[in-house]
């Protein structure tokens with residue numbers, strides 16, 4: 001299917017909480033420049049998968065490679081340094097720290113001279129963060145916290161951006177805004193996106209390709225548009 | 241009145257030491273959720289190492305520096321050998337580990353040093369300074385000044401440096417800290433090393449006033465813990481205020497009631513906080529835990 005090595009290759013990935021296995025051998029790939037969506041119901045294993053990709057959840061089997069290199073054993077900070085950033089489920093901002101400190105910590109591993117200009121870029125993307133940059137991040141509304149979590153992840157200048165349900169708990173207007181920004185980052189900055197969503201319609205609409213995960217296994221895969229038209233997907237996830 | 245002033249000065253002096261011990265508790269607690277009951281042993285190591293190094297002819301400033309370094313190494317080893325391997329264990333297990341470490345360090349100190357009480361010469365002599373009818377030992381100013389410098393340095397570290405902010409981030413949200421690339425295990429080790437250094441400095445500064453021996457750590461840990469609880473566990477400002485308050489209460493209690501009950505004050509503070517003020521004076525730190 002791909003002539004070249006994909007940016008991210010996940011093979012037969014297994015992960016467990018204690019003795020209970022949550023991922024039973026997940027295989028998927030993300031090519032450079034793509035937006036790949038992963039949709040599935042509550043408890044299907046989406047968050048577990050993303051955490052395993054970032055190295056904060058142990059894997060019990062299978063393999064992971066990024067840019068052609070095996071990262072199965074790499075520490076979370078080594079993966080960030082390699083170019084994988086995650087916007088975690090529930091935003092997970094540093095609530096007592098100032099908004100600007102949250103963003104600056106996103107660039108924690110960077111040593112280059114362009115951190116300040118990247119900060120300005122994030123502020124131009126999310127002006128409300130600039131207005132309140134000295135305030136504790138915990139005072140932001142849910143939508144603003146989501147912007148902050150995205151901005152923080154971008155501050156690492158990721159090659160691959162993992163997003164875990166960025167639309168969860170947001171008002172519809174904000175959902176549109178978030179998805180627009182994801183598309184813009186992909187188009188203008190060339191960031192490859194792996195997007196996890198329960199909001200299957202929105203995710204598949206902007207995705208190059210998509211996967212459906214059910215109880216820890218990939219059930220269906222295909223082009224975003226093909227999945228939107230797929231009978232099983234429509235019934236199970238789009239409520240049609 | 242001069243009497244009251246006298247009690248207050250001696251109370252604030254020991255209180256500054258309790259405050260430093262409480263800060264040590266706070267830093268480790270925030271970075272790793274561990275309540276480190278070996279915190280008092282850092283104070284002991286600071287005092288005892290300086291005593292024995294000066295006795296061996298090392299000049300005081302060098303001996304003090306060496307003592308701080310020794311404590312920092314012990315702090316690092318404590319984290320690497322006892323805390324890190326037990327990662328994920330319950331808080332109670334971790335507390336028992338630190339109590340074990342405290343007993344071990346006390347035993348080791350008996351062997352490496354001895355079981356006697358020791359003092360250090362006061363840094364600026366023993367001529368009391370008369371102030372409002374009270375006689376203040378110059379060493380008191382060393383203790384209070386040293387504590388003030390440590391608080392200022394800590395403030396700058398946490399508010400002005402990226403690594404300091406990484407420590408705060410780890411305290412606020414460990415998962416997110418790991419996801420931005422912070423090596424949280426390094427941050428926890430760092431918090432042990434910092435707490436050890438702070439404890440050691442406190443031990444060196446206060447030894448000319450209170451003497452030291454291999455087992456002073458136990459009571460200091462208890463009083464520092466009372467101070468940290470009084471201020472609200474995890475709150476650095478609370479730790480400082482709590483420390484000074486416990487010191488003052490002790491001195492006033494000893495002065496006006498009876499010195500027999502001096503060491504009971506800390507227990508009473510712990511009990512009152514537990515029953516009446518579970519969040520401490522400053523409530524739980526603004527640190528949010530998930």
Ligand SMILES: Nc1ncnc2c1ncn2[C@@H]1O[C@H](COP(=O)(O)OP(=O)(O)O)[C@@H](O)[C@H]1O
Nearest residue numbers: 017020022040041042043044045046047048049
């Ligand atoms: N911390 C945890 N401890 C034990 N089981 C968990 C934990 N987190 C998730 N699980 C289980 O793992 C499975 C996958 O969960 P998750 O990855 O959160 O799904 P999703 O993100 O798709 O909603 C579920 O059965 C869930 O109950």
Ligand SMILES: [Mg+2]
Nearest residue numbers: 046047048089
């Ligand atoms: Mg989830």
